[in-house]
Amino acid sequence: MSLKIGHRFLRMSATSTKVLKCDSASINFDSASQEPTITSPDTLASLQIAARHLHDLQPVAFPTETVYGLGALALNPTAASRIFTMKGRPSDNPLIVHVSSLKMLRSIIPSNFILPATYQILMRRFWPGALTLLFPSDPNIVPSIITANHPTVAIRMPSHPVARALIAVADVPLAAPSANSSGKPSPTRSEHVLRDHDGRLGIILDGGPCEVGVESTVIDGLQPDGNIRVLRPGGVTVEDMSRVLQQELDGTECIPQVLVYRRDYADQELEQAPTTPGMKYRHYSPSVPVTLLFTHSPAPAGERSYTASEYLATLSPHSEPIKVGLLTPPDSVLGSFALPDGIEWRRFFLGPISSPAVTAQRLFDGLLTLEEEGVDLILIEEIEECKEGLAVMNRVRKAASEFKYLTV
Numbered sequence: 387m388s389l390k391i392g393h394r395f396l397r398m399s400a401t402s403t404k405v406l407k408c409d410s411a412s413i414n415f416d417s418a419s420q421e422p423t424i425t426s427p428d429t430l431a432s433l434q435i436a437a438r439h440l441h442d443l444q445p446v447a448f449p450t451e452t453v454y455g456l457g458a459l460a461l462n463p464t465a466a467s468r469i470f471t472m473k474g475r476p477s478d479n480p481l482i483v484h485v486s487s488l489k490m491l492r493s494i495i496p497s498n499f500i501l502p503a504t505y506q507i508l509m510r511r512f513w514p515g516a517l518t519l520l521f522p523s524d525p526n527i528v529p530s531i532i533t534a535n536h537p538t539v540a541i542r543m544p545s546h547p548v549a550r551a552l553i554a555v556a557d558v559p560l561a562a563p564s565a566n567s568s569g570k571p572s573p574t575r576s577e578h579v580l581r582d583h584d585g586r587l588g589i590i591l592d593g594g595p596c597e598v599g600v601e602s603t604v605i606d607g608l609q610p611d612g613n614i615r616v617l618r619p620g621g622v623t624v625e626d627m628s629r630v631l632q633q634e635l636d637g638t639e640c641i642p643q644v645l646v647y648r649r650d651y652a653d654q655e656l657e658q659a660p661t662t663p664g665m666k667y668r669h670y671s672p673s674v675p676v677t678l679l680f681t682h683s684p685a686p687a688g689e690r691s692y693t694a695s696e697y698l699a700t701l702s703p704h705s706e707p708i709k710v711g712l713l714t715p716p717d718s719v720l721g722s723f724a725l726p727d728g729i730e731w732r733r734f735f736l737g738p739i740s741s742p743a744v745t746a747q748r749l750f751d752g753l754l755t756l757e758e759e760g761v762d763l764i765l766i767e768e769i770e771e772c773k774e775g776l777a778v779m780n781r782v783r784k785a786a787s788e789f790k791y792l793t794v
Contacts, residue, residue, distance in 0.1 A: 403583065405576055405590045406432035408449075413547035420487035422551045432591060433548075437556040439589050445469055447565040447579045449593035450484075450549040452516050452601050452621050453572040453750065454579050455562030456587075457484070457552070461494070463529040466561050470531075472586060475568040479663055480534040481561040482518050482602070483541045486553035491541060494528060494559055495521045504607045504614060504642055507634045508627060514545035516602040516621025520661060532561055540662050542602055548593035563663060564601060565590075571670050571753040571785070574599050578754050599747035600777045603627075604662040607642075616646045617662045619777040621746070646776070670750070670785040672757035674711075676764045678786035681719050683768060685791035694723045694794050701763070702726045711756030711764040713749075715739045718767055719794045732759050742775035749778055753785065 412426035424430045436446045443465040445458045456473065459465035460483045470477060485491045499522050501509075508517060523539035533539050541559075544550050553560050564572035565579045573579045576592035583590075603620035605627075607613075614631070616624060628644045635641045645651050685691040692700075701710060709730040714720055716735045725731055734752040737744025756764050766782050769775045 402585055403580060403587050403590060405580060405592050406435060408432050408548045408591050408593045410547040410593050413551045415547075415550065420489070422486075422547075422554050424551060429548075433552055433555045436552055436589050436591055440465070440556050440558070440560070443468065444588050445472055446552070446589045446591065447573075447576075447583070447587055448549055448552050448562075448591040449546050449576070449596060450544040450562070451546040451596060452544075452598045453574055453596055454565040454576065454590075455484070455549065455560075456565035457560040457562040459556075460484075460532055460559040460561040461527065461529065463531050466529060466531050469561060469563060472583070473563065473566070473568045475563065477531070478534045478659070479568075480536060480540065480661060481532050481563055482604075482663060483528070483532060483539055484549065484553055484560045484562050485541060485543050486550045487543075490553070490559055491543070494524070494539075494541070496524045502607055502612070503635075504612065504631065507631060508605070508607075508614075511630045512622050512627075514543040514550060516542075516545070516598050518542040518602045518604040518618075518620075518662070520604070520606045520608055520617075522608070534659075534661075536659070536661050538606075538608065538661055540604055546593060546596075548591055552591065569669060569671055571672055571750040571757075572601060573754070574747075574750050578751075581754075581758070595751075597747065598743075599749060599751070600774070600781060601663075603777070606661070611642075612640065613643045613645055615651070616644060617656075617660075619646060619780050621774075621777070623773045624776060625773055670753070670781045671787070672753050672764065672785075674757055674761055674764055675788065676753070676766060676782075676786045677788045677790055678782055679720075679765055679767050680789065680791045681767055681794050682770070683791070689791055691791045691793050694720060694792050697790055697792055698723065698726050702728050708762045709760060711759070711761035713752045713756070713764060713766040715745065715767070715769070720767060723794075732756055732761055736769070739769065742769055742773050742778060745769055746774040746778050749781060 408429045409426045412429050415422050458469050518540045520538040523533050528539050574596040598621040601620050603622040604618040606615040711732045736748050771779045
């Protein structure tokens with residue numbers, strides 16, 4: 387028998403971090419009402435406990451299809467401030483608001499805002515999912531701590547059943563950046579969150595590993611020219627958005643372009659005061675140095691280019707042995723080279739060269755796994771910046787403290 391959710395919450399007293407299992411398969415959403423039905427009593431109980439924790443103004447970690455998020459009540463400044471404190475997050479770095487239904491979306495944006503045709507198309511095709519859109523913000527509804535005092539607010543509807551059900555059970559929008567200490571790789575498993583926040587966080591909902599593995603794509607479609615500006619590439623690709631807009635607007639006078647920040651356009655004002663997370667500060671870096679190896683891109687003028695053998699030889703220890711982590715595709719060009727002696731190698735395979743989506747899914751897990759294994763250095767091989775590879779390279783460039791160019 388199905389258990390319909392209500393607004394009754396279970397109280398709890400927590401002195402240490404509790405990891406509560408949730409069965410995603412037991413959660414289903416009605417397409418018309420956008421309300422969930424939860425058939426597992428244990429999952430329902432876990433969601434109710436987490437919802438009560440949120441209403442007590444305490445953050446909760448939960449899975450989304452992208453990465454694990456650290457959620458708090460988006461419309462309560464005190465609750466939202468605790469996200470910044472727990473993560474060590476700069477106050478000028480805005481948060482994304484997560485909703486469970488279109489009704490909830492409409493409750494937090496200005497009543498006179500008319501959705502552009504592009505938004506209607508993209509939301510119909512990619513919501514719920516890994517796409518965040520900028521909307522005009524009503525400061526009487528959305529606190530300035532969420533928007534970093536910008537006139538816009540970033541909003542998405544997650545597709546992970548546990549994330550969306552938690553928002554519905556709590557019956558409030560949730561602000562939810564990634565559930566890692568600020569600047570570190572984003573967690574894609576509950577154990578990543580526990581390792582980072584054990585004893586400091588009351589509740590982690592465990593819904594298994596994240597399917598996408600990198601954060602959502604963030605777009606701004608509010609500019610007068612009608613074009614879509616990708617502020618942060620992520621789980622929804624530029625190619626997919628362009629294809630959908632082309633399909634649905636074919637035959638109209640103007641089909642908007644999908645422009646990627648820093649690739650297709652620049653904005654100095656946006657650089658100084660970002661409207662969305664992931665644009666200004668160094669991100670995604672483990673506690674050990676990361677070197678990005680360019681094996682396809684040519685070296686810029688004045689930059690040395692090594693052969694693979696030459697560069698790998700520079701890593702040979704002169705005194706103490708070192709442990710080096712290698713993040714590469716299984717069909718990597720580096721795979722045919724003999725690794726020099728004297729180094730303890732730890733290899734973590736990303737996706738095949740032809741599968742950037744698999745690489746996106748494994749990237750943060752690889753960084754965190756190699757860090758946990760105690761490596762002294764992590765090497766990441768570049769992948770082509772198309773489809774999900776654009777999001778992967780966006781993260782890797784921010785994570786790396788050094789770039790090296792190889793001729794292979």
